[in-house]
Amino acid sequence: MTDAETTLAQLRQLVDEFVAERDWRQFHSPKNVSMALAIEAAELMEHFQWLTPLESREVAAQPEKLAAVAEELADVLCYALALANELGLDVATAVRQKMVKNALKYPADEFRGRYGPEDTGPKDLGPKDSGAEGKRRA
Amino acid sequence: MTDAETTLAQLRQLVDEFVAERDWRQFHSPKNVSMALAIEAAELMEHFQWLTPLESREVAAQPEKLAAVAEELADVLCYALALANELGLDVATAVRQKMVKNALKYPADEFRGRYGPEDTGPKDLGPKDSGAEGKRRA
Amino acid sequence: MTDAETTLAQLRQLVDEFVAERDWRQFHSPKNVSMALAIEAAELMEHFQWLTPLESREVAAQPEKLAAVAEELADVLCYALALANELGLDVATAVRQKMVKNALKYPADEFRGRYGPEDTGPKDLGPKDSGAEGKRRA
Amino acid sequence: MTDAETTLAQLRQLVDEFVAERDWRQFHSPKNVSMALAIEAAELMEHFQWLTPLESREVAAQPEKLAAVAEELADVLCYALALANELGLDVATAVRQKMVKNALKYPADEFRGRYGPEDTGPKDLGPKDSGAEGKRRA
Numbered sequence: 001m002t003d004a005e006t007t008l009a010q011l012r013q014l015v016d017e018f019v020a021e022r023d024w025r026q027f028h029s030p031k032n033v034s035m036a037l038a039i040e041a042a043e044l045m046e047h048f049q050w051l052t053p054l055e056s057r058e059v060a061a062q063p064e065k066l067a068a069v070a071e072e073l074a075d076v077l078c079y080a081l082a083l084a085n086e087l088g089l090d091v092a093t094a095v096r097q098k099m100v101k102n103a104l105k106y107p108a109d110e111f112r113g114r115y116g117p118e119d120t121g122p123k124d125l126g127p128k129d130s131g132a133e134g135k136r137r138a
Numbered sequence: 139m140t141d142a143e144t145t146l147a148q149l150r151q152l153v154d155e156f157v158a159e160r161d162w163r164q165f166h167s168p169k170n171v172s173m174a175l176a177i178e179a180a181e182l183m184e185h186f187q188w189l190t191p192l193e194s195r196e197v198a199a200q201p202e203k204l205a206a207v208a209e210e211l212a213d214v215l216c217y218a219l220a221l222a223n224e225l226g227l228d229v230a231t232a233v234r235q236k237m238v239k240n241a242l243k244y245p246a247d248e249f250r251g252r253y254g255p256e257d258t259g260p261k262d263l264g265p266k267d268s269g270a271e272g273k274r275r276a
Numbered sequence: 277m278t279d280a281e282t283t284l285a286q287l288r289q290l291v292d293e294f295v296a297e298r299d300w301r302q303f304h305s306p307k308n309v310s311m312a313l314a315i316e317a318a319e320l321m322e323h324f325q326w327l328t329p330l331e332s333r334e335v336a337a338q339p340e341k342l343a344a345v346a347e348e349l350a351d352v353l354c355y356a357l358a359l360a361n362e363l364g365l366d367v368a369t370a371v372r373q374k375m376v377k378n379a380l381k382y383p384a385d386e387f388r389g390r391y392g393p394e395d396t397g398p399k400d401l402g403p404k405d406s407g408a409e410g411k412r413r414a
Numbered sequence: 415m416t417d418a419e420t421t422l423a424q425l426r427q428l429v430d431e432f433v434a435e436r437d438w439r440q441f442h443s444p445k446n447v448s449m450a451l452a453i454e455a456a457e458l459m460e461h462f463q464w465l466t467p468l469e470s471r472e473v474a475a476q477p478e479k480l481a482a483v484a485e486e487l488a489d490v491l492c493y494a495l496a497l498a499n500e501l502g503l504d505v506a507t508a509v510r511q512k513m514v515k516n517a518l519k520y521p522a523d524e525f526r527g528r529y530g531p532e533d534t535g536p537k538d539l540g541p542k543d544s545g546a547e548g549k550r551r552a
Contacts, residue, residue, distance in 0.1 A: 277506055277507075277510075278423075278504050278506055278507060279421060279422035279423040279426060279498075279504050279505050279506050279507075280421060280422075280423040281421065281506075282421060282422050282506035283417060283418060283419065283420060283421050283422075284417035284418075284420050284421075284422065284425070285416075285417040285418040286506075287422070287506065287509055288417060290509070290510070290513055291513070294513060294516065294517070297522045297526075298520060298522050298525050298526050298527075299526045299527045300527075300529065302527070302551040303529045303551055305467035305468070305470045305471055305551065306462055306470040306471060306473060306474075306483075307462040307465060307466075307467050307470035308467065308470075310455075310458050310459040310461070310462050310470075311459060313455050313458065313459075313490065314452070314455040314456055314458070314459050317448075317451050317452040317455040317490075318452055320448050320451065320452070320497075321448040321449060321451075321452050323448070324444055324445040324448050327445060328445075329443035329445050329446065330443070332443045332444040332445035332446075332448075333443055333444060333500070335444060335501065336444075336500070336501045336502055342501065342503070345444075345501065345503070346501075346503050346508040346511075347508065347511075347512055347515075349494060349497060349498065349503060349505070349508055350505075350508040350509045350511065350512035350513075351512060352451065352455075352490070352494055353494055353505060353508075353509050354509060354512065354513070354516075356487060356490055356491055356494065359458075359487060360417075360487065362471070362474070363473065363474045363480060363483065363484075364474055365480070365483070365484050365487060366416050366417050367417055367487070367488075367491060368415055368416055368417045368419075368420035368424075368425060369415075369416060369417075370484040370485065370487055370488040370491075371425055371428070371488045371491050371492060372415075372428070373484075373485075373488065374485055374488035374489060374492065375428055375429070375432060375488075375492070377485075378432065378492075379432070382436060384435045384436050387436050388435075388436050388437045389436075389437045389438075389440070391438065391441045413440040413441055413443065414443060
C-alpha cells in the first residue's frame with residue numbers, strides 16, 4: 001500500500017504494535033526517542049556527506065543508493081511516529097498548523113527564489129556556479 | 139483533519155505545493171534537505187536536553203511545552219516528506235519494508251524487554267533506579 | 277603526549293597534514309565538514325541512546341565501551357579542528373570568548389544547581405528520582 | 415592566548431571550573447552532554463544549510479558570519495571537553511590514536527583525491543560542476 005492509500009494513523013499503529021509487542025515502551029521516553037530520531041537523521045545525512053548538491057540529486061537514479069536512503073528515511077519516520085505515540089500528538093494536525101505558520105513567515109511573493117531574509121538574491125552567475133539555468137543552485 | 143483521515147500523500151502534497159510556490163526546489167537538493175532534517179531533529183532534542191527520562195514523559199501533560207515539541211516534530215516531518223518528494227520515494231512502502239526488516243532483526247521473543255543484544259537484563263533494582271514498577275526505565 | 281602537554285595548534289597541524297597529504301581539501305568545504313562533525317556527534321550519542329543517565333556515568337568504568345566512546349569523541353574533535361583549519365579560526369580564542377559570554381548569561385549565584393531559566397528548582401525528591409544525594413539528577 | 419600557546423588541559427580546566435562553580439555536574443551525565451554536543455553541532459551546520467559548498471568557503475571572508483560560526487564551534491568544543499572531563503578521557507591521546515587508525519584505513523597513496531572506497535574518480539567535468547581547477551569540488 002502506497003502513500004495515497006496509507007493514513008498517518010495506520011503507520012503510527014504499525015510502530016505502536018512493534019514497540020508494545022517487545023515491551024519497549026520502557027525505553028521510549030521522549031528523551032530517548034528524540035535522541036534516536038536525531039541519530040537516524042545523521043545516518044541519513046551520511047549518504048550525502050561528500051557529494052556535491054548536484055550529485056545528491058543524482059541519487060534518485062541510483063537504485064542501490066536510493067534503497068539505502070529510503071531505509072534511513074524510514075528509520076527517521078518510525079521514530080517520529082514513535083514520539084507522536086508517546087506524547088499523544090496528532091501528526092497531521094501538527095504539520096498543517098506548522099505549514100500555516102510557515103506560510104505567514106515566508107509569504108510566497110516575498111520569498112520566491114529566496115531561502116530566507118539573509119538571501120539577497122542571485123550572485124554573479126559565472127562558470128563556478130552550478131549551471132542550472134536561471135537558478136543559482138544545483 | 140487528523141491522522142486517521144490524512145494520508146501520507148496528502149501531507150506530501152501540502153509540502154510540495156509550499157516548496158513549488160516559492161520556487162524553492164533549487165535549494166532542496168537531497169543534501170540540503172537531509173541537513174535541514176538533522177537540524178530540526180536537534181531542535182526537537184533540545185526540549186529534552188536537561189530533563190530526566192521521567193521528566194521528559196511529563197511533557198505530555200504540559201500544554202505549552204507539548205505545543206513547542208509538536209512544532210519541532212512537524213518540522214522534522216516536513217523535511218522528511220520534502221526529501222521523499224525530491225527523490226520520488228514512497229514513504230509508506232519504505233516504512234513497511236523497514237518494519238519487516240526490524241521484526242527479523244529483533245524477534246519479539248528474544249528482545250522482549252531488551253533494547254538490543256548488548257542489553258543483558260535488569261540491573262540491581264535499588265532505590266537509585268527510576269522506580270517504574272517491574273520496569274528498569276523511566 | 278597528554279592534554280597537559282599538547283597544544284590546540286599541535287592537534288590542528290596533525291589534522292591539517294592528514295587532509296593535505298590526501299588532497300582532501302577539495303572535499304572539506306565548511307558545509308561538508310559541518311555535516312561530518314554532526315554525523316560523528318550522532319555516532320557519539322548512539323553509545324548512550326538507551327542508557328539511563330546513571331548508566332551513562334558508569335561507562336567511565338567499562339574499558340571497552342569507554343574506548344569506543346573515546347574514538348567517537350576523537351572523530352568529533354578532528355572535524356572541529358578541520359573546520360577551524362578551513363576557516364582560519366583560532367579555537368582557544370573562540371572558546372575563551374564564548375566562556376566569557378556564558379558566564380554573563382549564567383551568573384554562578386543565579387544558576388547554581390539550575391540548568392537554565394526554565395529550571396525552577398528541585399522537584400519532590402521521591403524514590404522515583406535518581407537517588408544522588410542532595411542532587412536531582414543521575 | 416592562541417592555539418599555539420594553549421594546551422587541551424587548559425581549555426578542559428576552563429570548562430571544568432565553569433561547570434563546578436555552578437554545581438552543574440549533576441546535569442552533565444555523559445548522556446546529556448552527548449545530546450548537548452549534537453545540538454550544538456546542528457546549530458553549527460545551520461550556518462551552511464542553504465549555501466553551496468563554494469559559498470560556505472566564502473564565509474571565511476565575512477566577519478559577521480565567521481564570528482557566529484566561531485561561537486557555535488566554541489560551543490561544540492566546550493561540550494566535547496566537558497564529556498572528556500566527565501569520563502576522564504585524555505583528548506590528545508584519543509585524537510592521536512584515531513589519526514593512526516585513520517591513516518591505516520585511508521593510505522595516502524590509495525586515497526589521494528578520493529574521499530572513500532565509493533569514490534571512483536572524477537566525473538565528466540562539464541560546466542555544471544563547480545569550477546575549481548583540477549578539482550571536482552567547491
